[in-house]
Amino acid sequence: MAGVSAVASFVLPGLGQFINKQVLKGLLWLAIPVLLIGVELSTSHWDRWWAIETHKVTLPAPPAASPAQKAMETQALSQTAAQKAAQTAAKPAPQKPHPVAHSLGALEDTSSSKASGSSDLYGDSTSSSNSSSSTDLYGDSTPTKKASPPATKPASAKKSSDADLYGPASSSESTASHASSTNSSSSSSDMYGPSSSPAVTPTAKTTNDLSAQTAAAAMALFVHHYQYPNYAYQKGKPTYPFRDFGGFFTKGLWGLFSLGSLVIGDQYAGKKIVLFDQTSTWLTADNSVNYIGNGLIALIILLIAAFLWVLGMMDAYLSRVDYETTGEVEPFTKFVSRIWHTLFSYIVSAPAFVAILFFTVIPFAFTFLLAFTDYTYKVHVGQNLVHWVGFDTFRFLVLDPSWLLIFGQIFAWTVFWAIMSSFTVFALGFINAMVVESPLVKGRKFWRAIMILPWALPQLIVLMVFKNVFDTNGLANQLLFATHLMQPVTQFLASIGLEGHPDQPIFWFTQVYNGALAKTVVVLVNLWFGAPYHMMMIIGILSAIPKDMYEAAEVDGASSFERFRSITLPMVLSATVPALIMTFSFNFNNFGAVFFLTGGGPAWEPSQIPNSMKIIASALPGQTDILISWIYKLSFTKGFEQFNVAAVYSIVIFLIVGAFSVFNMVRSKSFKDEGGNE
16 A cells, blocks of 8 residues: 555655545645646746637747739749859869868858848848858858748738738727827826726726726737737648747746747748737747756756755655554654754754755756757857767867867866965965964064955955056056166066066066966965965964973974974864865865956967967967966957857866865865764
8 A cells, every 4th residue: 555655656756645634744745746746837838839729829820922923933943053064064173172171060161152231130131032152240151041922811811900811800909909099198108008087086986996897998909919820821731839838847848948939030820920020929039048047957956846846755655654664654743853853953043054955055066967968169059050969169178279279278277277376375474474473473463464465455446456567557557666686686587588578668567488487476475475375374273272292392302393393283284184174175166266356367379279269269278378268268359259169178177176175084084074974
């Protein structure tokens, strides 16, 4: 019987609990599918689909083409074939063109000519009806659909009302529509229908009546202007009921897997797709990016519901086993009390779980999915669709030597930057803490307050100040000129390889040959920022070390260095390794320290930029760019966005930083001690 309860809960959540005579618990589990169905029905138009299927709405059959139109179609097709044959005969012998970088992972044939045409909604050139391709805003050739000759309407179908195209309108509706259009007045309610009474006393009841009438008139107008999709016009072409009528879950899942099917200008179900239609939403062009986001949310909610569904099956099974053993049905209050005490930690952390789900997991999953698409600057919302391309982007970035070379250099600098910016601030903070805590120092509180100031100041403001300091006409060069140190300093920097040429003034962040100098400045500025934090953390650890350990070591004859090596350093490292690992992870993605100081500059030598990367122009990385700042450029440089590449590199960062953090955290002594104490 326990298996029957579990199977019943599998068929319908709560049914097994009803069999177990646990009515309140059954209603609780039944609320899951009821809530899902309610959300789906409230956000869908399945009632309109049902009206079409049950023939409650009469949609006329598309008019058949007249003999004259068929003759014109045949003549147009023959002319097109003759033109193609003439063009083929006039072409020289085919030669294999040199491939040019057209888009990430795609090569463009430079020998193919672009057809001239008119400008579309976004200003992109489109080809004429006789051309098989069009040229978009970026000069990319895209195939166009052959325009079919317009169908001739019969004389009986030529009416001014839109309703006549999708079903005969009643005479009363036509009369009401005409009356409402001719008897307009200054009242706002006349927008949606004629006012029911002329002059009324402005009482609260009258106002409520007018508001209700206005809302009803607006809804009637909305329904009257809704245009049903007439699938008879498709004539064997695909139809998309989930797209046209689906709700949050059905349309979301359809959009997630298909990424849309219709764009602006497509002929579908007897109408032309537009950018946005508020009334007939099925006429709105598909937005692939929105489909990914909405579909992802719908999928995650359904997975959570499925998990709860399984828990309901388990609960029905265990409750039945307990009933057969004890012969008593567990009261609902006892069930609530048991759940509260057993799952208390999960219940109180549920808000945090929801926040992490929607603000961390879903954005990461969205970025992860973009890596498997062809989403770049070429995709205009409504005019183009994004497509699933699998591992094509990964394959291109790994196999293309140019992209792999630049990525390798950026990655190497990112790792070096993360190591230097982590261990240098730790070392300087350690030294400052030892100095401040030394008994030889007077006024420790004052020195602590002074040395903590760089960490207390807003980082963005200070970075902008440092950017101005190291400007060509900034404070650094002015001080060097004022103190007559410009020549020796610039010669010294050139001699150690930080400066490419001994310029006067020094071009800190602008010249391509000063990349090493710019990187050094970035590390030093970050050292000024990060050392105070580690100093205060280590001061707290030093104050917790028992003094008798130092006294015992001193009695044993240990020197100051031996006491530091055997007592201070091990205890500080044991307590700060987790913080040091987190500092490395943070600096690996420390976007602000690079972007707001150098902007990624200086740029690379033009000869070092591979031809296949010149397509991204302004989104190219600079010499001080780390992976995260380059990802920002790939994502937000107007006109050169490469969202799929940025998503791939984001996954790479996640894998590297996550693996490093987990590996080192597990191997750290503090983690082992915590695990042993449990």
